[in-house]
Amino acid sequence: MAKSVKTDAGRILGLRRCLLAALIAGAAVFTGCTSVTIDHYSSGQVTVQEDEAVVVLGRRFASSYDTEVDLISCVGDTLAGGRSGLTVIPEQEFVDRLYPWFEPRTAPMRVGALQRLVRQEEVADAMKEYKIRHIVWIDGKTETTDSSGSIGCSIGAGGAGCFGFGTWDQESEYEASIWDYDTQKLLGKISTDAAGTSYMPAVVIPIPLIARVQANACKGMAEQLRAFFRPEQLTQE
């Protein structure tokens, strides 16, 4: 009788281990799905010379959100990476160097307002020093639009565990405007929309299956920007 109980307990334990292993393997293989839509408009062909630099800046004037700092650095890093990487000036370094002209409430909102900056000798010198010709402004945000489900966790003498299922939807909407500092003209716009659903099943331990919505929006935006600035490399690839 005692042997039978031990065998049942062993089977249950084995089943739990199998389930756990399956969930971990599933988490490793699957992530939440994300769809990305990219639109772009350009007013002509643009090429960044080898010695020129680009700066990517986030808009932070809206009342209810800021364009995320990590999204801006992700786009900058992705543009700078790889064999055909561009020289990208880090956002914070640029904003500090050109203080107070690119603060949330003082930054030029329209490309025409660059004329005021060009007239400032100190600003013109700093831009020349950085060799910046193109400014990329990104405006937008990633937000959780819906969530449902519940997960309960408990701790007892025999151990701790969670059980339940949670899911949440995220949406990213970003628009990049590319300005030419020298001519004070808008060269193009790229918009990226991404949406995805993340899941978190919990059987003993919660296994998050995260949809990388912001990361995919960043990747899509950066690839499109790279094609915008280095069209010749796109044709080579």
Add this chain to the structure above:
Amino acid sequence: MSLFSDLPARRFASLCGLLALLVLGGCTHTLIVDGRFPSPLVPEMPYTVGIYYPEDFLAYRYEEQSEDRAKWIIDMGEAQAEMFATVLPGMFSKVVELEQLPSAGELADGDGVDLVLKPVMEEFQYTLPSETKIKVYEIWLKYNVQVFDPEGQLIADWILTAYGKTPTGFMQSDEAAMNQAVVVALRDAGANLSLNFARVPEVRAWLAQR
């Protein structure tokens, strides 16, 4: 006998007091604002300016008095003095810190001072994400920047306003988010000061006379 009968009641009262202190203490957010401010990239005005920081400006501390709000104690005297101390040397050819404000008819300490500035914190306001239903911490600052000539005559009484906000962040503490919002507001104050000081009508009139 009465001493013994009172003891449990006294112990209970002490325990309640201690518990209340613990609960209140647990709800108090204490913040010493920490930030670095860049020097402004603006045309330098060829004047020597004296800056006088009043005691209550240097030791400015906001303590939330409302019982309906979370208890916040925000110590920003040092940070705002640092902002002025960084921004002003970028605006003028020389800045001198004064121990006291020159009284009427008396020349300011250090010969050659063209103007004396005295910043006064007039108002500090904030909102929390829980109050506005948007995931943003917001700060409003209102300074009164008084401008004197070297003989202590008031030239201008300028209201300098600033705004800063920061969104809530994943795994970011309330204090870190509030600090970031205050630093953004102080940067905005510095931007307003450096870009608009010479546009204040009374200052512009004084500059035109020089």
